[in-house]
Amino acid sequence: MKLALFDLDHTLLPIDSDFEWGQFLVRVGAVDAAGYQRRNEAFFVQYQAGVLDPVEYLEFALGTLASFPRDQFEALYAQYMAEVIAPAIRPQALALVRRHLDAGDLVAIITATNHVITAPIARLFGVEHHIAAMPEFDADGRLTGRLAGTPTSGPGKVVHMHAWLDRLGLPFAGFDTSHFYSDSHNDIPLLSVVSHPVATNPSAALASHAHAQGWPLLHLFND
Numbered sequence: 374m375k376l377a378l379f380d381l382d383h384t385l386l387p388i389d390s391d392f393e394w395g396q397f398l399v400r401v402g403a404v405d406a407a408g409y410q411r412r413n414e415a416f417f418v419q420y421q422a423g424v425l426d427p428v429e430y431l432e433f434a435l436g437t438l439a440s441f442p443r444d445q446f447e448a449l450y451a452q453y454m455a456e457v458i459a460p461a462i463r464p465q466a467l468a469l470v471r472r473h474l475d476a477g478d479l480v481a482i483i484t485a486t487n488h489v490i491t492a493p494i495a496r497l498f499g500v501e502h503h504i505a506a507m508p509e510f511d512a513d514g515r516l517t518g519r520l521a522g523t524p525t526s527g528p529g530k531v532v533h534m535h536a537w538l539d540r541l542g543l544p545f546a547g548f549d550t551s552h553f554y555s556d557s558h559n560d561i562p563l564l565s566v567v568s569h570p571v572a573t574n575p576s577a578a579l580a581s582h583a584h585a586q587g588w589p590l591l592h593l594f595n596d
Contacts, residue, residue, distance in 0.1 A: 376548045377473035378534065378563070379500075380555035381484040381491055384573045385466045387594045390458065390494060391434060391486040392417045397453045403445075404437065423559055423578070427506075427524035431487060435508045436518035438489055443515075450493075458494055465593050470498050473552070479543070483534060485526035485559070489516070504533050530563040554591065558582060 382389040395413035398404045412433060419425040438446065473480050481502035482495045488505040495503040509521040525533045538545055545551070551567040553560070558578035564570035572583035573591045583590055 375478040376551040377478040377480045378553040383556040427526045439516035439518035528562045
């Protein structure tokens, strides 16, 4: 058996889907522009520096999602997918995922971004299995704005990967090979446990670590 895991933002997409969702909301006037953009950009800088508090950020993002009535959110999200996500999907990223799917590998996208924003994006890549930060819902199925469980970031990706495989009845040790493609130094914990880590469109910090470890580098978006 073979396993292929993919980060999403700046790995399969040349953008950060969560940050761009925030920018989109500002652009269309769905949120208070000055206050929201200031917080969104500050969180993004913290993420790039590796000092982001994932729970604080996720509950900021999920709180924003929870503030929209369902019909309004669905209309906004459809517009976002059409205007931001669809144009950002590149054939070379689709081909990389397709190569693993066609080989019969078990494929999953594992992202620190929340499930609401990223599940439809995973489907665009043809990936059934999708591991992301899970929002909390109330008894009526409405978002509460809070995170359910633990974040899927840093070491949390390793924990969530094992939990997902356990639910499938497929222990990680049973795979002959395991790939993980990521751009971020925040993903070094999971990159370090797979048999084939691939620094994909890597940040400077990850590129330096990958060189030191002898990991391959892949640049998908050099066109």
